[in-house]
Amino acid sequence: MQNINTRFHQTVVYTIVTIMLIPILATFVYSISSRWGATVLPDGFTLDWYIKLLTDPRFLQAFGRSLFICIASLTLSVALILPAIFVVFYYFPKLDKLMNIMILLPFAVPPVVSSVGLLQLYADSEISLIGTPWILIGTYFTIALPFMYRAISNSFEAINLHDLMDAAHLLGASTTKAFLLIILPNVKKGLMASLFLSFSFLLGEFVFANILVGTRYETLQIYLYNMRQTSGHFTSALVMTYFLFIFLLTWLASRFSRGAQS
Numbered sequence: 001m002q003n004i005n006t007r008f009h010q011t012v013v014y015t016i017v018t019i020m021l022i023p024i025l026a027t028f029v030y031s032i033s034s035r036w037g038a039t040v041l042p043d044g045f046t047l048d049w050y051i052k053l054l055t056d057p058r059f060l061q062a063f064g065r066s067l068f069i070c071i072a073s074l075t076l077s078v079a080l081i082l083p084a085i086f087v088v089f090y091y092f093p094k095l096d097k098l099m100n101i102m103i104l105l106p107f108a109v110p111p112v113v114s115s116v117g118l119l120q121l122y123a124d125s126e127i128s129l130i131g132t133p134w135i136l137i138g139t140y141f142t143i144a145l146p147f148m149y150r151a152i153s154n155s156f157e158a159i160n161l162h163d164l165m166d167a168a169h170l171l172g173a174s175t176t177k178a179f180l181l182i183i184l185p186n187v188k189k190g191l192m193a194s195l196f197l198s199f200s201f202l203l204g205e206f207v208f209a210n211i212l213v214g215t216r217y218e219t220l221q222i223y224l225y226n227m228r229q230t231s232g233h234f235t236s237a238l239v240m241t242y243f244l245f246i247f248l249l250t251w252l253a254s255r256f257s258r259g260a261q262s
Contacts, residue, residue, distance in 0.1 A: 024243065027240060030042075031236035053241060062222065069140060072133075077141055077198070078148070081145065089156045089161055103146045107146065118212060131213050131214070131217065136209060139208045143198075144201070147198045148195070151193055152191055161183065197250070200246045203249075204221065
């Protein structure tokens with residue numbers, strides 16, 4: 001009976017996975033087809049669409065801009081969130097419940113509402129932020145906050161923070177030195193998992209980028225939106241390239257996450 005239930009569950013899972021893979025495989029086949037009209041299979045296969053994409057200066061610039069914004073946002077997040085989590089868990093553990101509520105606030109306000117509010121706030125400001133990458137870095141920081149706080153706090157909960165700090169203090173290490181040399185290596189895998197997960201999420205963000213900067217600072221998602229009217233083969237190659245990059249980041253995040261749990 002147990003074997004029958006196991007096979008039934010496996011069949012359901014494999015069926016769902018197959019259904020989810022069909023549009024991805026169809027998009028991939030379309031991206032390498034030279035022409036696909038009213039026939040079941042393409043007339044031929046080619047890599048010209050990928051070559052055209054990867055040699056397009058506009059795509060490379062948009063990809064570079066997206067990488068810059070994501071890396072800058074995550075650097076800011078690590079510089080602010082990691083010390084904050086350490087202070088909460090080491091000095092004020094009762095504040096953890098309050099922090100868990102506060103980190104959910106970015107999800108309580110829809111991105112469209114936040115974007116309109118930011119436009120009204122900084123439209124007449126003396127500092128020109130609208131249409132620049134700096135406003136995206138700030139907004140992406142708020143998006144990454146829940147993912148990074150939750151993943152890093154789980155790593156802190158998995159270690160004996162007070163025992164490690166007390167042992168380091170007995171050996172003559174300062175709090176800063178103990179944090180850098182002892183605590184940070186113990187939470188490194190959780191930190192890396194949160195970085196990869198947040199990076200894959202931020203790379204696909206569209207609403208803030210479209211409303212706050214648009215074509216004035218074309219990111220990867222804006223580029224994809226602007227190129228939707230071009231050849232379907234070219235767009236499919238762009239989508240598959242983006243999908244493979246996100247899949248790689250998600251896979252790395254899962255590997256680090258499993259390592260952190262073990």
